[in-house]
Amino acid sequence: MKTRAAAANILHQVLNQGQSLSTLLPRYQSKVAAKDRALLQELCFGTLRWYSRLDAMTKPLLEKPLKGKYRVVHSLLLVGIYQLLYTRVPAHAALAETVNACKVLKVEPFKGMVNGVLRNVQRKQDELTTKVDALPQLRLAHPNWLLKRIQQAYPEQWQDILTANNQHPPMWIRVNQSQHSREQYLALLQQAELDATPDELAQSALRLARPVDVTSLPGFEQGHSSVQDGAAQLAAQLLDAQAGELVLDACAAPGGKTAHILERQPALSQLVAVDLDNDRLKRVHQNLDRIGLAATVLQGDAAQPADWWQGEQFDRILLDAPCSATGVIRRHPDIKWLRRPEDITQLATLQGQILDALWQQLKPGGTLIYATCSILPDENSQQITAFLNRTPNALLKPLHANDTPDNPGWQLLPGAEQRDGFYYAKLSKTA
Numbered sequence: 063m064k065t066r067a068a069a070a071n072i073l074h075q076v077l078n079q080g081q082s083l084s085t086l087l088p089r090y091q092s093k094v095a096a097k098d099r100a101l102l103q104e105l106c107f108g109t110l111r112w113y114s115r116l117d118a119m120t121k122p123l124l125e126k127p128l129k130g131k132y133r134v135v136h137s138l139l140l141v142g143i144y145q146l147l148y149t150r151v152p153a154h155a156a157l158a159e160t161v162n163a164c165k166v167l168k169v170e171p172f173k174g175m176v177n178g179v180l181r182n183v184q185r186k187q188d189e190l191t192t193k194v195d196a197l198p199q200l201r202l203a204h205p206n207w208l209l210k211r212i213q214q215a216y217p218e219q220w221q222d223i224l225t226a227n228n229q230h231p232p233m234w235i236r237v238n239q240s241q242h243s244r245e246q247y248l249a250l251l252q253q254a255e256l257d258a259t260p261d262e263l264a265q266s267a268l269r270l271a272r273p274v275d276v277t278s279l280p281g282f283e284q285g286h287s288s289v290q291d292g293a294a295q296l297a298a299q300l301l302d303a304q305a306g307e308l309v310l311d312a313c314a315a316p317g318g319k320t321a322h323i324l325e326r327q328p329a330l331s332q333l334v335a336v337d338l339d340n341d342r343l344k345r346v347h348q349n350l351d352r353i354g355l356a357a358t359v360l361q362g363d364a365a366q367p368a369d370w371w372q373g374e375q376f377d378r379i380l381l382d383a384p385c386s387a388t389g390v391i392r393r394h395p396d397i398k399w400l401r402r403p404e405d406i407t408q409l410a411t412l413q414g415q416i417l418d419a420l421w422q423q424l425k426p427g428g429t430l431i432y433a434t435c436s437i438l439p440d441e442n443s444q445q446i447t448a449f450l451n452r453t454p455n456a457l458l459k460p461l462h463a464n465d466t467p468d469n470p471g472w473q474l475l476p477g478a479e480q481r482d483g484f485y486y487a488k489l490s491k492t493a
């Protein structure tokens with residue numbers, strides 16, 4: 063399939079049918095020529111990053127909205143405008159290839175219209191961009207409800223956060239420290255002519271200067287390193303599991319943090335990894351097999367532990383809760399357009415239920431790390447404040463000087479030190 067047609071098909075399914083980019087992209091990558099895969103990825107990610115800004119530019123240029131079976135033409139137009147405004151694809155090639163995609167998409171009668179709109183964008187670019195950029199939700203390409211929530215939570219930093227959300231994230235790797243120290247692995251990378259920088263907070267994290275195919279990472283197939291953002295690598299570090307302990311990794315799939323817990327502490331008595339989603343659990347097995355590690359992997363609802371765990375209480379629990387993923391928008395730009403305000407309320411309720419249920423599975427004296435890749439207080443600090451208020455035997459263990467029960471936890475913002483946005487709170491059970 064031609065690249066622009068594939069991109070339009072993917073965007074159409076994300077924007078009109080609520081499907082996720084990470085599910086669709088691999089399916090379409092196999093349908094385009096190998097040399098075009100990077101371009102397909104760039105067109106999909108880029109158009110979704112800037113969707114509302116691009117969409118607003120089409121409005122004055124269309125006689126009437128494209129609906130029904132012709133709606134895919136709208137996605138194609140967005141792909142065309144994205145190329146003209148944001149890429150180095152020569153304008154004549156962007157135009158010709160986008161117009162030609164009408165044939166593949168079986169919407170040939172729209173060829174003239176697509177050509178006309180794209181030529182108009184070229185001609186009226188300054189006028190169009192000045193107009194849309196007057197509104198911050200269009201200039202920064204976020205839905206208004208999300209912009210408002212971020213603005214309310216971060217009155218000083220909201221523009222930096224939204225700007226970071228639209229940037230290309232770097233590739234981070236986690237060094238398997240049961241195989242190499244970070245310094246040893248850095249030397250191996252240098253031998254392979256790959257530049258990387260150690261992270262200051264995450265002890266196993268290296269940030270690559272440029273993304274590479276994992277096959278060029280030394281010892282990747284043998285599990286000597288894995289791909290994982292620097293902020294996500296703090297989870298296992300904060301959990302700090304000790305030899306001989308019984309540990310639960312709740313909401314574990316695809317198993318990045320499961321593997322990290324074991325790499326840091328191979329002498330646990332047992333690591334139980336549980337997740338609701340059977341398909342995602344397959345990836346936990348694949349990850350552990352590659353690294354040569356073993357855990358007890360269970361399918362189950364973390365809010366109903368009696369269904370999958372009849373054993374002893376755990377010494378430590380990592381709860382990497384299902385969340386809005388508003389901290390990882392740079393890696394998943396479709397999140398901006400797929401999430402709805404009511405999702406946040408539902409997720410916060412589910413997170414509270416899982417916290418309450420897993421707390422019963424924690425030994426007195428045990429530690430629970432609550433983690434999300436969200437930046438919204440409803441899922442983070444407010445969630446933990448409410449939990450502390452209703453749980454007399456829960457004690458907040460501060461992760462920094464301002465981590466107090468009124469404003470608990472550690473909020474890392476997206477883009478800070480080039481990490482993803484993450485939230486952590488450390489709780490211990492007094493009796």
Ligand SMILES: C[S@@+](CC[C@H](N)C(=O)[O-])C[C@H]1O[C@@H](n2cnc3c(N)ncnc32)[C@H](O)[C@@H]1O
Nearest residue numbers: 313314315316317318319338339363364382384
């Ligand atoms: C943030 S992801 C986990 C990422 C994982 N910890 C890692 O580091 O690779 C959240 C996970 O929660 C799972 N999940 C959602 N609701 C759940 C529930 N009620 N019980 C258990 N797992 C759930 C999802 O299937 C998803 O895999």
